[in-house]
Amino acid sequence: MKHLTVAALQLRFGADIEANRRHCAAAIEKAAGQGAELAVLPELHNTPYFCQTEETSRFDLAEPIPGPSTDLFGPLAQHLGITIVLSLFERRAPGLCHNTAVVIDRDGAIAGKYRKMHIPDDPGYYEKFYFTPGDLGFLPVKTAVGSLGVLVCWDQWFPEAARLMTLAGADLLIYPTAIGYDPREDPADRKNQLEAWLTIQRSHAVANGLPVVSVNRIGFEPHPTEKDYGIEFWGNSFVADAQGAFLGRAGDKEEEILLMTIDPARAEATRRIWPFLRDRRIDAYGDLLKRFRD
Amino acid sequence: MKHLTVAALQLRFGADIEANRRHCAAAIEKAAGQGAELAVLPELHNTPYFCQTEETSRFDLAEPIPGPSTDLFGPLAQHLGITIVLSLFERRAPGLCHNTAVVIDRDGAIAGKYRKMHIPDDPGYYEKFYFTPGDLGFLPVKTAVGSLGVLVCWDQWFPEAARLMTLAGADLLIYPTAIGYDPREDPADRKNQLEAWLTIQRSHAVANGLPVVSVNRIGFEPHPTEKDYGIEFWGNSFVADAQGAFLGRAGDKEEEILLMTIDPARAEATRRIWPFLRDRRIDAYGDLLKRFRD
Numbered sequence: 001m002k003h004l005t006v007a008a009l010q011l012r013f014g015a016d017i018e019a020n021r022r023h024c025a026a027a028i029e030k031a032a033g034q035g036a037e038l039a040v041l042p043e044l045h046n047t048p049y050f051c052q053t054e055e056t057s058r059f060d061l062a063e064p065i066p067g068p069s070t071d072l073f074g075p076l077a078q079h080l081g082i083t084i085v086l087s088l089f090e091r092r093a094p095g096l097c098h099n100t101a102v103v104i105d106r107d108g109a110i111a112g113k114y115r116k117m118h119i120p121d122d123p124g125y126y127e128k129f130y131f132t133p134g135d136l137g138f139l140p141v142k143t144a145v146g147s148l149g150v151l152v153c154w155d156q157w158f159p160e161a162a163r164l165m166t167l168a169g170a171d172l173l174i175y176p177t178a179i180g181y182d183p184r185e186d187p188a189d190r191k192n193q194l195e196a197w198l199t200i201q202r203s204h205a206v207a208n209g210l211p212v213v214s215v216n217r218i219g220f221e222p223h224p225t226e227k228d229y230g231i232e233f234w235g236n237s238f239v240a241d242a243q244g245a246f247l248g249r250a251g252d253k254e255e256e257i258l259l260m261t262i263d264p265a266r267a268e269a270t271r272r273i274w275p276f277l278r279d280r281r282i283d284a285y286g287d288l289l290k291r292f293r294d
Numbered sequence: 295m296k297h298l299t300v301a302a303l304q305l306r307f308g309a310d311i312e313a314n315r316r317h318c319a320a321a322i323e324k325a326a327g328q329g330a331e332l333a334v335l336p337e338l339h340n341t342p343y344f345c346q347t348e349e350t351s352r353f354d355l356a357e358p359i360p361g362p363s364t365d366l367f368g369p370l371a372q373h374l375g376i377t378i379v380l381s382l383f384e385r386r387a388p389g390l391c392h393n394t395a396v397v398i399d400r401d402g403a404i405a406g407k408y409r410k411m412h413i414p415d416d417p418g419y420y421e422k423f424y425f426t427p428g429d430l431g432f433l434p435v436k437t438a439v440g441s442l443g444v445l446v447c448w449d450q451w452f453p454e455a456a457r458l459m460t461l462a463g464a465d466l467l468i469y470p471t472a473i474g475y476d477p478r479e480d481p482a483d484r485k486n487q488l489e490a491w492l493t494i495q496r497s498h499a500v501a502n503g504l505p506v507v508s509v510n511r512i513g514f515e516p517h518p519t520e521k522d523y524g525i526e527f528w529g530n531s532f533v534a535d536a537q538g539a540f541l542g543r544a545g546d547k548e549e550e551i552l553l554m555t556i557d558p559a560r561a562e563a564t565r566r567i568w569p570f571l572r573d574r575r576i577d578a579y580g581d582l583l584k585r586f587r588d
Contacts (some may be wrong), residue, residue: 025547042381043408058352096427096567117575117578118573118574118575119573120573122567122568122569124435128389129555133535133575137578138578138581153574157501157570158501158570158573158574158575159453159454159457159497159501160453160574160579160582161454161520161575163454164578164579164581164582164584164587165587166585167581167582167584167585168581168587169586169588192537193537195537195538195539196537196538196539197498198495199493199497199498199500199538200497200501200538202493202497203453203493203494203496203501206451206452206490206497207452207453207494207497235300243486243487243490244489244490244493244494245486245489245490255321268528274416274451275416275451276451277585277586279412279414279448279452280410280412280452280454280585281411281427281454281455282582282583282584282585284411284431284432284458285365285454285458285582285583286463286583287432287458287461287462288454288458288576288579288582288583289576289579289580289582290461291461291571291574291576292461292463292571292578293458293461293462293463294463
């Protein structure tokens with residue numbers, strides 16, 4: 001992997017799927033024009049974040065892979081010569097859907113996919129209703145720009161996921177994300193949540209000696225009913241280097257195309273002086289495979 | 295565990311072992327006078343950080359457990375009614391030494407010990423020469439003030455260690471530490487190292503929904519020969535809550551007794567809304583037990 005210019009596309013999305021897809025395509029085209037070799041979209045970018053409620057009608061939003069999105073973004077990737085990380089609501093069979101990241105390489109082909117392994121379920125994020133937990137494991141996707149350790153949103157809280165991608169040779173960790181706060185929450189709580197989210201992802205860079213790219217939605221999406229308020233997606237998309245230092249970080253209000261160049265030599269240099277992979281006590285980690293050690 | 299007042303004793307140490315022990319005892323007494331129920335000392339507090347070089351004569355610094363340190367701090371703990379985390383150079387047998395944390399409970403008895411599992415070895419930190427990697431695994435020590443997940447320094451870079459302590463029911467993660475920079479290093483590099491160190495430890499709080507106490511040495515310790523410069527221990531001892539937010543943080547220049555009260559209800563509340571232990575994919579973590587997935 002040579003120097004790599006990554007675009008984190010921090011975007012907002014509305015009710016119209018076709019308009020969302022066009023909006024993504026326009027942002028990718030703009031990023032490519034600015035020199036991006038890899039473009040990462042936020043989680044579930046084709047739709048509003050529909051998991052604020054549990055509605056069977058929302059399964060209509062799911063699509064097969066390959067399907068309409070790969071049909072659109074495949075030729076676009078080839079035309080622009082850019083690698084793209086999509087995040088789709090995958091319809092695999094009736095009653096069997098996943099939250100799936102799809103990597104389109106710059107030749108336009110599907111390089112691979114990752115089905116979100118850790119599925120959240122908390123008020124406003126009812127994902128366990130919609131998404132079957134992934135069954136592809138934690139494997140990076142090999143592309144022309146490197147081996148991409150693509151994980152999705154809730155996965156970011158689990159050091160195990162980042163480690164497994166690292167052990168499988170990932171050059172880069174990537175998190176398409178949809179996270180925000182309830183604007184009625186206490187400002188101190190909101191700050192703590194955001195700070196925790198930045199900290200845990202930057203820590204994956206530190207623990208693994210790998211750069212991290214995290215791309216979040218931006219903007220307020222109202223609750224579909226009057227029963228609740230909605231989510232203010234907090235943006236703050238960022239790129240961190242192999243020691244967890246911010247190379248760049250977007251704001252919490254606006255759409256942004258965050259363009260950053262990653263130097264893979266930094267990962268090599270970091271791991272030489274902080275060789276954590278050398279010292280892991282794999283002989284003593286067996287209980288990581290337990291739910292609890294009781 | 296009720297509210298718990300913890301004292302992080304950020305101290306400096308010289309060549310005289312007895313003076314170092316008395317210095318620790320005085321700090322513990324002062325902290326107890328201020329209401330501390332748990333006192334944590336920096337790594338290897340009885341001696342200078344002797345791992346800057348590899349010298350067979352330095353094995354003279356090792357002591358048995360129980361031994362002179364537990365003979366001193368046991369009665370002190372009982373007298374003051376305080377739980378103490380010691381960090382000792384343990385002589386187990388000729389040619390078999392460990393870097394061992396010993397927890398003395400407030401009744402004066404040894405509640406348990408932890409032998410450092412991950413051993414570093416990099417210029418100025420030649421620990422693999424002195425310390426046999428621990429063989430007690432990752433188990434918290436049960437005390438009157440809670441179940442203490444005591445780890446030591448280099449362990450802090452390994453999310454696996456923090457997770458295993460959490461899964462075994464730790465109420466608190468504790469890191470006695472000796473880390474610093476070469477004052478000749480580039481200031482930006484020093485800042486990145488410190489920031490990475492804070493980030494990875496705070497991330498263990500986030501990932502596990504547990505408070506973290508990290509206690510570092512302070513001050514400059516010259517290299518024992520003229521061949522190198524020495525280490526400027528960077529202090530920055532801190533206490534973070536179960537979401538990784540700083541409750542308190544010491545500076546990088548002076549000795550400090552950092553007193554903080556931890557509210558265990560915060561861990562409970564954090565884990566209810568961020569229930570990461572619920573969602574771990576233990577069915578898919580098997581390769582964490584491999585050196586590399588090649």
